[in-house]
Amino acid sequence: MTAEAAEDGWPFEDRGVAYGDGLFETVLVRDGRPLLWEEHLARLARGCRGLGIPRPDPARLARPLAEAPEGLSVLKLMLTRGSGGRGYAPPDPPEPRLRWRLAPFMPSPPRWRQGVRVRHCRLRLGIQPALAGIKHLNRLENVLARAEWADADTAEGLLCDSEGRLVEATCMNLFWQRNGLLETPRLDRCGVAGTLRAALLERLPIREVDAFPEALERVEALWLGNSLQGLWPVVRLDDARGRALQRWTLGQDHRRLQAEAHDVLGYPTRLDD
Amino acid sequence: MTAEAAEDGWPFEDRGVAYGDGLFETVLVRDGRPLLWEEHLARLARGCRGLGIPRPDPARLARPLAEAPEGLSVLKLMLTRGSGGRGYAPPDPPEPRLRWRLAPFMPSPPRWRQGVRVRHCRLRLGIQPALAGIKHLNRLENVLARAEWADADTAEGLLCDSEGRLVEATCMNLFWQRNGLLETPRLDRCGVAGTLRAALLERLPIREVDAFPEALERVEALWLGNSLQGLWPVVRLDDARGRALQRWTLGQDHRRLQAEAHDVLGYPTRLDD
Known part of the structure; x- marks a missing residue:
């Protein structure tokens, strides 16, 4: 499996799939500009505090925006606690896993x-x-x-x-x-x-x-x-x-x-x- | 990505990670023989009914047992609703995704x-x-x-x-x-x-x-x-x-x-x- 493919999916043991141990945001993006970005970052930060997952650097979260096309798209950001730990016990320290996807969006x-x-x-x-x-x-x-x-x-x-x-x-x-x-x-x-x-x-x-x-x-x-x-x-x-x-x-x-x-x-x- | 690698992990959009939309079983295996196998199959079937996921063929669920080593191991079976659907709305028909892993086990x-x-x-x-x-x-x-x-x-x-x-x-x-x-x-x-x-x-x-x-x-x-x-x-x-x-x-x-x-x-x- 190439590094690129690994970046795209989730390993078998990722805690996101094992336990739903993570967070997501779906962000409306217009011409590369995220709408309600501060609100999305704030909710993600609140989620990280609630679950005890280290908060990712906002600059890293914004990186996918550079690839956004003209017009409307939706950026789905997913952050899991990563792999490891013993059963439900979280790994210490956790190594969170961040994945994202951009897709076209059309409101109704x-x-x-x-x-x-x-x-x-x-x-x-x-x-x-x-x-x-x-x-x-x-x-x-x-x-x-x-x-x-x-x-x-x-x-x-x-x-x-x-x-x-x-x-x-x-x-x-x-x-x-x-x-x-x-x-x-x-x-x-x-x-x-x-x-x-x-x-x-x-x-x-x-x-x-x-x-x-x-x-x-x-x-x-x-x-x-x-x-x-x-x-x-x-x-x-x-x-x-x-x-x-x-x-x-x-x-x-x-x-x-x-x-x-x-x-x-x-x-x-x-x-x- | 080879077919083998794909068998091992989860695609980005799998509903197991997106929503925790799936089930799992962890089965004690002794010398290739699963303990409480009927009970595990029954609970998985109950979960499939509850979530509206088609029940996998028991023979398919048993296939990993052929690879179990001597002694004690644990078989983790994971079954998700697969990909697709519109947001939370489940795909119709669903194409469930089954993944498994065998690991050594030691009780205490x-x-x-x-x-x-x-x-x-x-x-x-x-x-x-x-x-x-x-x-x-x-x-x-x-x-x-x-x-x-x-x-x-x-x-x-x-x-x-x-x-x-x-x-x-x-x-x-x-x-x-x-x-x-x-x-x-x-x-x-x-x-x-x-x-x-x-x-x-x-x-x-x-x-x-x-x-x-x-x-x-x-x-x-x-x-x-x-x-x-x-x-x-x-x-x-x-x-x-x-x-x-x-x-x-x-x-x-x-x-x-x-x-x-x-x-x-x-x-x-x-x-x-």
Whole structure:
């Protein structure tokens, strides 16, 4: 196996595959420039602290950007604790392994403009404060939740924790407007704290709250968002069997938060109905 | 990269490393013969059903055994959902990827004979019935728990779930004797259902119970066990800071369950004090 091939894949015994012992980031890159780069670096650093993995040099993390093509692409960075250790016991010192891949990316303007249909998932997220918020490689809950539906009309699934609180969607964060105020679920028990979410919390008065699904019955607008797709307004919410629970008509409320999010990502900020 | 090298490692995008989307088994092999093979196959099959991964042909899983050396070795089998899919959404149909490695193995007779010191871990296991019992690749909780101590005198750490019930140790199952009766924690909310545990439940009247750590104050004997190490009697239990909570003196109670477990694994059944 050449050194180049070795750089590309993972050895049999890498702890990333053995235990999901690592972290990842997916970064939107426009013409070689990473969007929300500080937020991605901050979350990765938080993950490294949480897992006890040495933080890679930011310059090393930025190196793949030199190879990014014109236009939009997505940079997937993966950092594992590397090989070694005795079973679950981590190696001391660890020699983390960093791998990355650049791929073309296309967001979905119809979802921006027309909004999306989402459903509640049956799966409940386990409560694990030690892993909450960070983007680690233990993502079986997301995989199982995403496998709950196959129809292309359903864009995302909403997840609650094992005590029933709203947390996130399978790969997006959740935002809503209630009585004119913006809110998003707290993520101190489970869930991934998205970088677009971090940027919006920084720019706007958004309250982090504990809320149950019933709260959605009284919201004026509901959105899903992440740093790749931007913000999708929700126009229909289904139960876990795909039966409509609730509908929203897109209006200026929806467009205001969307404009803010899209300004951060360089996506269109005017998406008039 | 040659085909042989490709067989050995994992491609960048394998879902095993991306999401921990897979399963593993570690099998004790004696002179080419796998111990508890039916139990390992049954757990793997249960995991495949739970994750929606096609079950590999048992004959294919047994193929590595032909290469096992004389004496004791451990066969690590890893099965991932393979590559593909759209993000968390699983590929349809999946093309699972199977990898394996054989390594020499040596159990620890001093731990059989003298017993071990264990401690409570601070980390609590998240409650996730969809993943409970199976040996999947999302093992960050085990890694974080195992990182709580570094002294070689402490053999294992006990884990409770987020509601405080005893579940398991970081890589072993838990058994105790209370009022002359054998018990082990139920594993329907979290934890890994070990193959030695399965064999003992089959052979002996062991009750699966919900129990809190206080229950250990009244047990006559406490053991940890798995299919590689056999059964370790616990002689000292510490709190999460390493201060002694409780001690046990080894006696005939301890030796009886140990003999049963070691009979299953072909380890010494007479370990008189």
